[in-house]
Amino acid sequence: xxxxxxxxxxxxxxxxxxxxxxxxxxxxxxxxxxxxxxxxxxxxxxxxxxxxxxxxxxxxxxxxxxxxxxxxxxxxxxxxxxxxxxxxxxxxxxxxxxxxxxxxxxxxxxxxxxxxxxxxxxxxxxxxxxxxxxxxxxxxxxxxxxxxxxxxxxxxxxxxxxxxxxxxxxxxxxxxxxxxxxxxxxxxxxxxxxxxxxxxxxxxxxxxxxxxxxxxxxxxxxxxxxxxxxxxxxxxxxxxxxxxxxxxxxxxxxxxxxxxxxxxxxxxxxxxxxxxxxxxxxxxxxxxxxxxxxxxxxxxxxxxxxxxxxxxxxxxxxxxxxxxxxxxxxxxxxxxxxxxxxxxxxxxxxxxxxxxxxxxxxxxxxxxxxxxxxxxxxxxxxxxxxxxxxxxxxxxxxxxxxxxxxxxxxxxxxxxxxxxxxxxxxxxxxxxxxxxxxxxxxxxxxxxxxxxxxxxxxxxxxxxxxxxxxxxxxxxxxxxxxxxxxxxxxxxxxxxxxxxxxxxxxxxxxxxxxxxxxxxxxxxxxxxxxxxxxxxxxxxxxxxxxxxxxxxxxx
Amino acid sequence: xxxxxxxxxxxxxxxxxxxxxxxxxxxxxxxxxxxxxxxxxxxxxxxxxxxxxxxxxxxxxxxxxxxxxxxxxxxxxxxxxxxxxxxxxxxxxxxxxxxxxxxxxxxxxxxxxxxxxxxxxxxxxxxxxxxxxxxxxxxxxxxxxxxxxxxxxxxxxxxxxxxxxxx
Ligand SMILES: Nc1nc2c(ncn2[C@@H]2O[C@H](COP(=O)(O)OP(=O)(O)OP(=O)(O)O)[C@@H](O)[C@H]2O)c(=O)[nH]1
Ligand SMILES: [Mg+2]
Numbered sequence: 001x002x003x004x005x006x007x008x009x010x011x012x013x014x015x016x017x018x019x020x021x022x023x024x025x026x027x028x029x030x031x032x033x034x035x036x037x038x039x040x041x042x043x044x045x046x047x048x049x050x051x052x053x054x055x056x057x058x059x060x061x062x063x064x065x066x067x068x069x070x071x072x073x074x075x076x077x078x079x080x081x082x083x084x085x086x087x088x089x090x091x092x093x094x095x096x097x098x099x100x101x102x103x104x105x106x107x108x109x110x111x112x113x114x115x116x117x118x119x120x121x122x123x124x125x126x127x128x129x130x131x132x133x134x135x136x137x138x139x140x141x142x143x144x145x146x147x148x149x150x151x152x153x154x155x156x157x158x159x160x161x162x163x164x165x166x167x168x169x170x171x172x173x174x175x176x177x178x179x180x181x182x183x184x185x186x187x188x189x190x191x192x193x194x195x196x197x198x199x200x201x202x203x204x205x206x207x208x209x210x211x212x213x214x215x216x217x218x219x220x221x222x223x224x225x226x227x228x229x230x231x232x233x234x235x236x237x238x239x240x241x242x243x244x245x246x247x248x249x250x251x252x253x254x255x256x257x258x259x260x261x262x263x264x265x266x267x268x269x270x271x272x273x274x275x276x277x278x279x280x281x282x283x284x285x286x287x288x289x290x291x292x293x294x295x296x297x298x299x300x301x302x303x304x305x306x307x308x309x310x311x312x313x314x315x316x317x318x319x320x321x322x323x324x325x326x327x328x329x330x331x332x333x334x335x336x337x338x339x340x341x342x343x344x345x346x347x348x349x350x351x352x353x354x355x356x357x358x359x360x361x362x363x364x365x366x367x368x369x370x371x372x373x374x375x376x377x378x379x380x381x382x383x384x385x386x387x388x389x390x391x392x393x394x395x396x397x398x399x400x401x402x403x404x405x406x407x408x409x410x411x412x413x414x415x416x417x418x419x420x421x422x423x424x425x426x427x428x429x430x431x432x433x434x435x436x437x438x439x440x441x442x443x444x445x446x447x448x449x450x451x452x453x454x455x456x457x458x459x460x461x462x463x464x465x466x467x468x469x470x471x472x473x474x475x476x477x478x479x480x481x482x483x484x485x486x487x488x489x490x491x492x493x494x495x496x497x498x499x500x501x502x503x504x505x506x507x508x509x510x511x512x513x514x515x516x517x518x519x520x521x522x523x524x525x526x527x528x529x530x531x532x533x534x535x536x537x538x539x540x541x542x543x544x545x546x547x548x549x550x551x552x553x554x555x
Numbered sequence: 556x557x558x559x560x561x562x563x564x565x566x567x568x569x570x571x572x573x574x575x576x577x578x579x580x581x582x583x584x585x586x587x588x589x590x591x592x593x594x595x596x597x598x599x600x601x602x603x604x605x606x607x608x609x610x611x612x613x614x615x616x617x618x619x620x621x622x623x624x625x626x627x628x629x630x631x632x633x634x635x636x637x638x639x640x641x642x643x644x645x646x647x648x649x650x651x652x653x654x655x656x657x658x659x660x661x662x663x664x665x666x667x668x669x670x671x672x673x674x675x676x677x678x679x680x681x682x683x684x685x686x687x688x689x690x691x692x693x694x695x696x697x698x699x700x701x702x703x704x705x706x707x708x709x710x711x712x713x714x715x716x717x718x719x720x721x722x
Contacts, residue, residue: 124607171564171634173614193599193614200630270561270611270636 004078047363054542113350155502159240160288161250162222165192167255172196175232175268177276178282190410195226195235198343198359227251229258231265236285243289250285257281325378329354332381335374342370349379357384412458419455420534423448427529428495432476435490438525445495448501448532468535469504470495471511476527481515489513495530562612563721566632568656569641570649571620574674577704578641579617582714587705594619597631604718611718621652632663636721638712641672644682644701653692668720669697670713676703 023093065072116531165188166175174192215226225242227234227250234254257278264274312509329349336356337344341364347356354376367383374381426448437445452469459467473492475484489512496511516527567575576594581587583602584593590688598617602683603610618631632638642649653671660667679701691701700713 168634171614171636173562173564173634187601189601189612189614190599193564193616197597197599197616197631200628200633270563272562273560 005274009100022497035158048338060168112430141513159238159242159246161236161238161246161286163188163237163240164282164285165195165235166266166275166282167192167196167235169196169228169231169233170269173268173270173272174283175265175272178276178286180286180288192235195224195233198555227254229254231268232258234285246287249287251285253281328376328378332374332376339364339370341365352378352380353382354382355382358386376440394430414460416455416458416462416536419451419458423455424531424533427531429525430491430528430530433479433487435487435494445498449499449504450534451503452534455534456508459534463536467508468537469499469509470533470535471499471509471530472528472533473511473513473530475513476524477518478524479515485513485515488511488515491528491530495532560609561722562614563636564614564616564640565637565717565721566616566635566702567639567641568627568632568660569672570643570646570652572619572647573641574704575620575644575648576617577693578639578672578674578700578710579615580701581704581707582711583709587707598681602714604715605713606722609722611719611722613714616708621656627656627659629659629663632660635664635667635669637668637717638664639670639692640697641674641719644673644675644684645678647683650688650716652662657716668717670717671697671699672702673699674702674704674714675686676701676708677705678698704715 030145062072068165068528097475147390160180163177167173168175172193172195174189177188177192222237222239223248224235224237234250234257236250260281261275261278268274333344333353334345336342336347338360341360343359345357345359347354359366364370365373367385371381371383381465428443428445429438430436430441430450431438456467456469471492471497473488473490474487475491477484479487492511496509499509500506521527567579569575571593572591576592576598577587579598579600583600596619600615600617601612602615603612603668609712616631616635621627626673640653640656640660642653657669660669670677671689673689676682698716700709700714700716702709704710
């Protein structure tokens with residue numbers, strides 16, 4: 001026995017199998033097949049990996065499976081879809097480079113048969129998703145930047161009207177509404193009111209003369225069309241692209257309805273029963289149109305190939321740029337109308353310029369950024385944007401976000417302290433032996449009055465009713481103590497009376513005389529004075545000013 | 556689908572942050588929040604109320620508060636059958652707007668039934684009101700309600716009074 005270390009599927013070596021006393025079946029097999037069996041296994045195992053072995057029979061297996069039923073196709077469809085999608089989005093140019101040589105005339109004949117078989121069977125089993133048409137759509141959808149599903153929908157279902165609302169123009173109240181059977185109803189009353197509000201907003205915001213009447217609103221996949229007719233508005237929601245013929249039909253129904261209900265609409269005051277009779281007219285507006293395939297299902301594969309070929313040519317050759325331009329225009333409009341925080345009102349294209357009128361909600365990105373995100377390559381995109389949100393915004397967030405930080409304003413307390421310091425630094429001086437203000441101090445008094453008024457206003461905000469203005473009178477050192485005390489009191493009371501007669505509240509001013517105080521200043525003139533101090537209980541007065549010591553405040 | 560027979564548009568106007576949205580929310584959803592979300596544009600809600608004989612569907616237009624930057628957009632008022640003017644009992648500055656608002660409303664909607672809501676009654680210790688001035692509005696045919704969106708006080712009553720006056 002040669003020792004073969006390779007393993008049988010059972011996990012045992014051939015030797016082990018040989019020696020396994022219980023394995024009757026294996027021993028029998030060996031007896032019957034003899035040494036060729038060993039050789040066969042040896043060859044088989046050493047020659048091929050698992051993958052190679054599967055590969056050898058894969059194509060036959062696929063063929064057999066796909067001719068039996070459609071199960072394989074169904075199983076493969078999503079995988080293929082993904083693969084194609086992945087490949088195209090990873091390297092868009094690949095598809096064109098791959099296609100053009102394949103389609104090149106020299107090898108066309110050679111691959112045509114193979115391709116035709118492939119297309120035929122794929123068409124059969126993968127249905128639309130990988131048909132030539134599907135592939136074409138996939139490319140178009142990718143170029144236009146929309147989802148494949150949405151593109152397919154827009155191509156197979158031309159359109160469907162899902163909901164029709166008859167709205168009273170003036171109040172925005174709903175007169176009547178109908179929905180198609182397949183639609184889940186939103187709250188039609190709210191929709192109709194919101195529509196009116198938005199319409200008014202648009203009319204107010206944009207110059208209506210410029211033709212920016214709101215006649216369409218994009219709401220996700222739905223387009224809401226608005227037709228205004230005198231006192232009412234017909235609003236209908238469509239999926240897909242509605243054609244001019246259907247549009248005309250709807251307008252026709254609406255006109256008949258208007259004629260029949262002229263009086264009811266004009267005299268509407270909230271009673272909606274009058275519009276039950278409009279049901280039939282509105283129901284006639286629930287149109288839909290299935291897209292009929294242009295050719296029968298058994299289209300010849302070569303037709304598909306030709307399309308593919310043309311597409312390849314178109315992309316690679318002359319049509320390429322033009323196609324891109326059209327696609328880009330579609331892409332831009334699509335991008336503008338699918339912005340969550342923006343609403344596209346109208347758009348216009350002129351040569352290289354696209355101008356769009358839009359409403360923007362407060363939470364929307366700035367328009368410049370929107371343009372940057374869209375990255376227009378062939379066009380100059382201009383947005384005429386007005387702000388709009390119907391709803392609410394968090395004030396805290398708004399404050400945190402939008403308001404530029406203002407230059408720091410001094411707080412009231414700081415203002416108070418600053419003024420208090422100034423007031424205390426300005427004494428009033430007196431003529432010798434009298435309570436008459438000296439000439440210059442009459443001026444000083446006026447500025448003090450205005451500062452004191454100022455300070456009272458601030459104090460009223462900080463601590464209402466608690467300000468104290470203390471007027472302290474002094475005399476010079478000449479004369480008796482008793483006389484000096486009396487004179488200083490007289491000076492203080494005189495200033496107090498002047499303050500009150502200049503408008504300061506009598507309740508806040510307190511005056512008293514302190515006679516002569518030795519503060520180390522020899523100047524007699526300086527000694528004959530009145531000093532004013534303002535106090536607000538609980539509010540610290542910050543006298544950084546060195547005058548404070550000179551003032552002789554004793555606290 | 557049973558549709559109430561009568562449908563009416565009612566607008567809520569007033570200075571900013573007086574509690575217009577809170578009042579509507581209290582009335583429609585019976586809830587209150589302390590958080591301030593300022594209204595931009597208009598927010599529309601719906602409530603069906605039972606009157607003596609009939610049901611009435613109110614479409615409530617809660618309009619953005621007026622301030623120095625935003626004045627009342629007249630088109631929002633169009634076709635309204637009733638108007639609520641709301642002010643804040645704790646902010647005397649908001650009372651000063653009442654007359655101007657009444658005038659604006661009257662220009663757009665002559666003789667439209669109105670009610671005046673002085674809101675935040677739960678903070679009445681902080682109220683700075685001249686009761687006499689309020690009485691004057693009442694005597695001019697504008698019922699005055701001291702409401703609280705927070706506690707719900709007088710909210711239902713105010714809406715019902717307005718609804719009855721517009722039947
Ligand atoms: N204490 C108290 N606070 C209230 C009351 N009503 C509203 N508020 C508060 O006041 C703030 C503003 O309320 P909103 O309802 O948003 O005011 P608004 O009038 O709609 O404001 P705008 O939409 O900006 O005009 C919020 O913080 C509310 O919580 C009330 O009755 N009592
Ligand atoms: Mg609000």
